[in-house]
Amino acid sequence: MSERPHIDRQHGQQLFRDMLRIRRFEAKCAELYQAQKIRGFLHLYDGEEAVAVGVMQALEAHDAVVATYRDHGHAIARGLAMGSLMAEMFGKVEGCSRGRGGSMHFFDRARRFYGGNAIVGGGLPLSIGIALADKELRPGAVTACFFGEGAAGEGEFHESMNLAELWELPVIFVCENNLYAMGMPLELAEAETDIFRKAQAYRMPSEKVDGMNPVAVEAAARRAVERARGGKGPSFLECRTYRFRAHSMFDAQLYRTKEEIALWKERDPVPRMQAWLEENHMLSAEELKRIEDQVDVEIDAAVAFAEAGQWEKVEDLERFVLMDEVPE
Amino acid sequence: MSSSVAKPVRMTYREACRQAIRDALTNDPRTFLMGEDVGLYGGCYAVTKGLLDEFGPSRIRDTPLAESAFVGAGIGAAIAGMHPIVEIMTCNFSLLALDQILNNAASIAHMSGGQFAVPLVIRMATGAGRQLAAQHSHSLEGWYAHIPGLKVLAPGTVEDARHMLRSALADPNPVLIFEHIVLYNAEDELDPAVESVDIGSAKIRRPGRDISVLTYGNSLPKALAAAETLAKEGIEAEVVDLRVLRPLDNATIFESVTRTRRCIIVDEGWKSGSISAEIAARLSEDLFFELDAPIRRICSSEVPIPYSRHMEEAALPQTSAIIETARSLVGRR
Ligand SMILES: Cc1ncc(C[n+]2csc(CCOP(=O)(O)OP(=O)(O)O)c2C)c(N)n1
Numbered sequence: 001m002s003e004r005p006h007i008d009r010q011h012g013q014q015l016f017r018d019m020l021r022i023r024r025f026e027a028k029c030a031e032l033y034q035a036q037k038i039r040g041f042l043h044l045y046d047g048e049e050a051v052a053v054g055v056m057q058a059l060e061a062h063d064a065v066v067a068t069y070r071d072h073g074h075a076i077a078r079g080l081a082m083g084s085l086m087a088e089m090f091g092k093v094e095g096c097s098r099g100r101g102g103s104m105h106f107f108d109r110a111r112r113f114y115g116g117n118a119i120v121g122g123g124l125p126l127s128i129g130i131a132l133a134d135k136e137l138r139p140g141a142v143t144a145c146f147f148g149e150g151a152a153g154e155g156e157f158h159e160s161m162n163l164a165e166l167w168e169l170p171v172i173f174v175c176e177n178n179l180y181a182m183g184m185p186l187e188l189a190e191a192e193t194d195i196f197r198k199a200q201a202y203r204m205p206s207e208k209v210d211g212m213n214p215v216a217v218e219a220a221a222r223r224a225v226e227r228a229r230g231g232k233g234p235s236f237l238e239c240r241t242y243r244f245r246a247h248s249m250f251d252a253q254l255y256r257t258k259e260e261i262a263l264w265k266e267r268d269p270v271p272r273m274q275a276w277l278e279e280n281h282m283l284s285a286e287e288l289k290r291i292e293d294q295v296d297v298e299i300d301a302a303v304a305f306a307e308a309g310q311w312e313k314v315e316d317l318e319r320f321v322l323m324d325e326v327p328e
Numbered sequence: 329m330s331s332s333v334a335k336p337v338r339m340t341y342r343e344a345c346r347q348a349i350r351d352a353l354t355n356d357p358r359t360f361l362m363g364e365d366v367g368l369y370g371g372c373y374a375v376t377k378g379l380l381d382e383f384g385p386s387r388i389r390d391t392p393l394a395e396s397a398f399v400g401a402g403i404g405a406a407i408a409g410m411h412p413i414v415e416i417m418t419c420n421f422s423l424l425a426l427d428q429i430l431n432n433a434a435s436i437a438h439m440s441g442g443q444f445a446v447p448l449v450i451r452m453a454t455g456a457g458r459q460l461a462a463q464h465s466h467s468l469e470g471w472y473a474h475i476p477g478l479k480v481l482a483p484g485t486v487e488d489a490r491h492m493l494r495s496a497l498a499d500p501n502p503v504l505i506f507e508h509i510v511l512y513n514a515e516d517e518l519d520p521a522v523e524s525v526d527i528g529s530a531k532i533r534r535p536g537r538d539i540s541v542l543t544y545g546n547s548l549p550k551a552l553a554a555a556e557t558l559a560k561e562g563i564e565a566e567v568v569d570l571r572v573l574r575p576l577d578n579a580t581i582f583e584s585v586t587r588t589r590r591c592i593i594v595d596e597g598w599k600s601g602s603i604s605a606e607i608a609a610r611l612s613e614d615l616f617f618e619l620d621a622p623i624r625r626i627c628s629s630e631v632p633i634p635y636s637r638h639m640e641e642a643a644l645p646q647t648s649a650i651i652e653t654a655r656s657l658v659g660r661r
């Protein structure tokens with residue numbers, strides 16, 4: 001992990017802890033999917049933890065987040081309670097979207113988490129509008145908009161890039177380039193495979209970032225957020241990363257080789273961060289044990305919370321199709 | 329006493345739309361208008377002419393040709409606290425924003441368990457009748473009325489053009505307003521005593537005992553003209569202006585048809601899978617035993633609307649067809 005800015009023990013451990021929380025949460029989700037506690041589509045974030053965790057370090061409470069259907073990492077790193085996420089996937093009313101959204105549609109008003117969006121590219125226009133509103137209502141607030149590299153093929157991506165720069169909006173676009181859109185390899189999908197160059201064509205400050213390194217992601221995100229807060233408009237981060245698991249739970253992964261996966265696993269951000277902290281005497285065996293235990297307790301509690309949750313009353317099926325008022 | 333009563337003002341549907349927007353921008357700092365050519369150009373149908381000078385470019389915001397992004401931006405701004413009005417030049421182009429309208433605007437409140445509302449108004453021009461040919465003559469309001477989570481309005485009068493916007497903006501839900509291109513030049517007197525209208529009910533525009541003509545938009549004046557002619561023949565047609573296509577005002581529709589026991593639905597949309605089909609289905613489900621005659625529908629021919637004037641006229645619902653259909657139904661008495 002090169003070009004690392006100075007990080008202290010506490011912060012280093014926090015990055016590691018958050019990535020581990022996501023990693024183990026995803027493992028638990030996979031297990032619960034097998035047990036049929038979780039149904040529907042389930043897109044896990046293993047391998048990409050450094051992106052969400054790195055970006056969230058740069059955000060404050062008044063900032064906004066727009067996520068994709070692969071949103072567990074974003075939600076956890078943004079501070080949504082694991083129990084509410086697990087309950088959501090169990091379909092329980094205590095879920096962060098009352099069990100209406102499932103894995104792909106986590107929402108949280110309090111944390112300005114504007115949803116996992118399951119239409120590829122569909123969240124980008126929302127981020128434009130949120131930033132437009134924030135300029136009026138919450139000066140200084142920034143919107144972080146996450147999407148996969150697959151979104152770069154969509155018109156909504158290009159329309160949104162243009163509007164963001166044209167209107168100098170406080171958005172940071174975070175492209176999670178994991179090299180595949182389902183089974184579609186980047187080289188077969190894009191004439192220009194450096195996605196950040198597309199943003200450059202819209203005159204947007206943009207950079208390619210090592211998405212397997214939370215410190216590099218954080219540093220880039222801080223630069224972008226600073227520009228946005230200072231009224232200097234949007235930025236674009238192309239985070240090169242890799243998903244370790246299948247696209248969703250139904251995927252024979254015919255489109256990539258075991259060797260390629262193994263190569264990327266050598267760059268796994270979780271053990272690498274751990275090793276780096278240990279080498280630099282920033283993580284003792286005791287501390288590691290304590291972190292791991294805490295994470296396991298948190299996940300067990302989340303599962304217990306979800307198990308104990310209630311099913312929403314069927315009579316409420318049509319509730320919130322139309323709202324009676326705008327929630328405060 | 330009479331001196332304090334304001335006189336009725338005569339104005340066009342276009343001017344009514346403009347005044348409604350001006351009021352909205354004046355009364356709510358969270359409201360702004362954005363869309364293609366709403367500013368410098370003054371609006372594709374000249375609705376927003378002059379407003380840029382009055383309110384400036386951040387409240388009358390010209391957008392590039394990017395329907396999906398600027399509609400989505402309206403949704404984003406609404407969920408983050410603004411009360412935007414988005415203008416889509418015409419409903420024909422709204423197809424490029426369907427994803428945002430359906431998957432975001434209509435879904436976010438329910439999908440988020442009620443955490444977010446989308447208090448957004450989308451205005452768009454609709455309809456045929458100006459020889460604009462197939463790609464500029466769609467009537468898609470019935471399509472949008474299929475979607476839970478939206479409200480769909482079709483102002484057919486100058487009064488509704490003047491006042492529906494305010495109610496739409498006060499509503500916490502995404503509201504689509506379809507302004508008919510032929511109506512922009514229509515003129516009428518506005519009663520100054522009316523300061524607001526509801527966006528929940530259908531209205532009887534002309535009472536009658538013999539047959540109900542259910543319609544909206546630019547078919548409304550055609551239905552009223554037909555009723556005028558029919559009256560001379562002793563047939564009293566009741567003209568019901570649907571106004572709101574979603575949610576449909578069952579109560580007013582059912583009450584009228586229960587009284588007249590006969591019904592024609594006039595809809596500029598194509599017949600198959602249309603709002604007229606929905607209304608006919610509701611009537612046959614709930615009012616079957618009240619009917620003295622089959623429900624009839626007058627809709628656009630199922631063709632891409634052609635350019636040539638006589639062909640376009642042949643493709644659209646016309647007054648003469650309403651008259652003939654009414655005669656045939658009432659004749660069964
Ligand atoms: C507009 C749209 N088209 C197709 C799909 C089906 N789909 C779901 S995920 C996906 C791949 C997206 O890849 P990418 O954006 O790179 O994100 P990743 O899954 O790699 O995180 C596709 C094609 C969709 N959800 N939305």
Ligand SMILES: [Mg+2]
Binds near residue numbers: 177180181
């Ligand atoms: Mg991808």
